[in-house]
Amino acid sequence: MDCDALRDDQWERIKGLVPGGTKGKRGPRTDNRRFLDALLWMARSGGRWRDLPERLGNYQSVKRRYYRWIEMGVLDDMLAALSREADLEWLMIDSTIVRAHQHAAGARTEKGGRMPKGLGRSRGGLSTKIHAAGDALGNPLRLIGTPGQRNDIAFAHELVDGFNAGAMIGDKGYDADHLCQEIAETGAEIVIPPKRNRKVQRAYDIDLYKERNIIERFFNKLKQFRRVATRYDKLLVNFMGFVKLAAIAIWLK
Structure with missing residues (x-):
């Protein structure tokens, strides 16, 4: 995929999932394809909103519409629709750390503690963790953002819930x-190495476990999007919007 443009075949796959663009008396109210190209440019380049090229629209209008999409859950719905094509011969789960830029700090917290920032402090500074579930081909199925210090197992149930994999x-x-x-209740084979402190060491398929590198390669693809490789957004939901946009782009490839 180019830095800031969808191919015709990619647009055909998702245009039915994009809201807006209803034709009015003076033509289409919005150019959905150009809007998605603008978001992809932002995700790939890691640039500021005001750096958006004029050919991709007014940056303030694009920014406002992006925030509306976040509130509406549009990107979640698009990713869920693409995930119906998943190859569930096996399901892989893992997480990766994303360092936060200094501009990501300082967001106001609304009354009641809503709109979590999702920032954690560690030896390397502020960070966010992306928990992911992927299929046998390395396509993303579910993504969860948390503060960087959160334990992987705390979100494992949410990652695997509802999937019936081999x-x-x-x-x-x-x-x-x-x-x-x-996992056993779903009938899936458990391919997780046991910890050393287990009194009874559980057997697992060592050869199949080697396939876990597929989800590591997915994270490498995800971080080719600079807006994902470094977190600039103050709010977790806005950052995760770009993560899901990158995941959609990986599905379209």
């Missing part, structure tokens, strides 16, 4: 009885 692959961080029990 096998579930994860690293030692996901070795917990409650998760293994949930």
Whole structure:
């Protein structure tokens, strides 16, 4: 995919999922394809909104519409629709850390503690963690953003819930009885190395476990989008919007 343009075949796959663009008396009210190209340019370049090229629209209008899409859950719906094509021979779960730029700090917290910032403090500074579930081909199925210090196992159930895969692959961080029990109830093979402190070491398919590199390669593709590789957004929902946009682009490839 080019930095800031959808191919015709890519647009055909998702144009039915894009809201807006109703034709009025003076023609279409919005150019949906150009709007998506503008968002992709932002995600790929990592630039500021005001740096958006004029050919892609007024940056203030694009920015406002992007925030409306976040509120409406448009990107979530698009990713869910594409995920129906998933290859669930096996399901892989993992997480990756994203360093936050200094501009990501300082967001106001609304009354009641809503609109979480999703920033965690660690030795390397502020960070956010992206938890992901992917299919056998390395396509993203579910993405969750949390502060960087949060434990992987805390969000494992949310990642795997509702999927019926042939096998579930994860690293030692996901070795917990409650998760293994949930996976076993779906009939999936458990491909998670047991921790050393287990009294009874659980057997697992070592050769199949090697396929876990597929989700690592997915994270590498995800971080080719500079707006994902470094977090600039103050609010977690706005940052995760770009993460999901990048995931959609990976599906379209």
